[in-house]
Amino acid sequence: MFPDEPEFHKQLSGAALPITDDLVALPAVDHPDQVSTELDVDKYGGWDTLWPVAIANLRRLPHPAYRRFDADDGDPAGAIHLFESEDFFGATRLFVIEDVLAAQGVSVDLSNGCLVVMPARTVVAIHAVTSPTGVVSAMGTLRNIAWAELPGALTDLVHYRAPDGSLEPVSTRKGHEFTLKVTGKFEDAMRAIGAIS
Numbered sequence: 001m002f003p004d005e006p007e008f009h010k011q012l013s014g015a016a017l018p019i020t021d022d023l024v025a026l027p028a029v030d031h032p033d034q035v036s037t038e039l040d041v042d043k044y045g046g047w048d049t050l051w052p053v054a055i056a057n058l059r060r061l062p063h064p065a066y067r068r069f070d071a072d073d074g075d076p077a078g079a080i081h082l083f084e085s086e087d088f089f090g091a092t093r094l095f096v097i098e099d100v101l102a103a104q105g106v107s108v109d110l111s112n113g114c115l116v117v118m119p120a121r122t123v124v125a126i127h128a129v130t131s132p133t134g135v136v137s138a139m140g141t142l143r144n145i146a147w148a149e150l151p152g153a154l155t156d157l158v159h160y161r162a163p164d165g166s167l168e169p170v171s172t173r174k175g176h177e178f179t180l181k182v183t184g185k186f187e188d189a190m191r192a193i194g195a196i197s
Contacts, residue, residue, distance in 0.1 A: 015039040017040050017047050020167050023118075024153055027054065035088040041155040058096045061089060062118065066104045069140070070144035071137035078137025081106060082145070091154055095162065097126060112189040116159045116167070117142050120150035126161070129186075132195035160186035 015038065016024035027038040027050050044050050064085040072076025077166050083093055083100060093100050094116060101108050108114075114126040126144050127138040139158075155181065158171040161186040170186045172179045182190055190196050 005138045009144035015041045017051075020159065020169055022157060022169055023159075023167070025054075025092070030088065032179065050068030058089060058092060059099055061085075061087060063091075063103045064093060064100065066088055066106070068106070069141075071134075071139075071141045075133060076122035077131050078127065078141070079111045079134070080125050080127050080138055080141050080145070081108065082123070085122050088121055088152075090146060091118035091124045092119065094118065094124045094126075094167075095165070097124070097161070099151055110193050111163060113160055113185065115139075115170070116161050117146040117157075118159075119146050119148045120154055122150075123150065129160075129189045129193060131192075132194055135190070135193075135195065139180060146171070147173075160184075160189065162186075162189070 016026055018024055026043060027044065029038060030038050035136070038044070041047060041050060062085075064083040067082045067084075069080055069082070070076050071080065081101065084090060085093065097114075098110065108126075108128045109130050110128055112129040114128045117125045123145075125142065127134070127142060129135060137189070142158050146158055156173055157169045158180070160170045161167050161169050166185065168184050168186065170181050172181065182196065187196070
């Protein structure tokens, strides 16, 4: 989502907190009339100082709009929980997803993590990894959400969020071809729910 300018990318690399190979976190200041991305994290004390403040600020934001729907095949085990915000920080709600779910009164078992899509900065959708049939049922819907063309595009990949909060991409896209990769912590989760042995 950033301009392809070497000088900008040099500044970006100094400020960005890597989340995955395709995602970084950047500090932003929410002014009354605009949101500005900050590329000088040192003036705020660096990420060690910024991170707890950023998480506290996310928790104070207005609750996003919530929709729950079953996967395309109607299987309730494939439920998708979608959150859409009017602010710049919708996708970033993933960092506090347990709080966001609780605020909506939604009880979801995240003990084996969840699959996540963040097609735009205003949207995050999750599917709790609880059953093999649920994951299979949810995958097509997650792909369709991930591939939605929305303003403020972020990533068209499906990610796995582990119970420890770490994130890893688990899909690839080549044109209209979608591939799911069962590796790393996602593989561990799929083993835990009996999807693989």
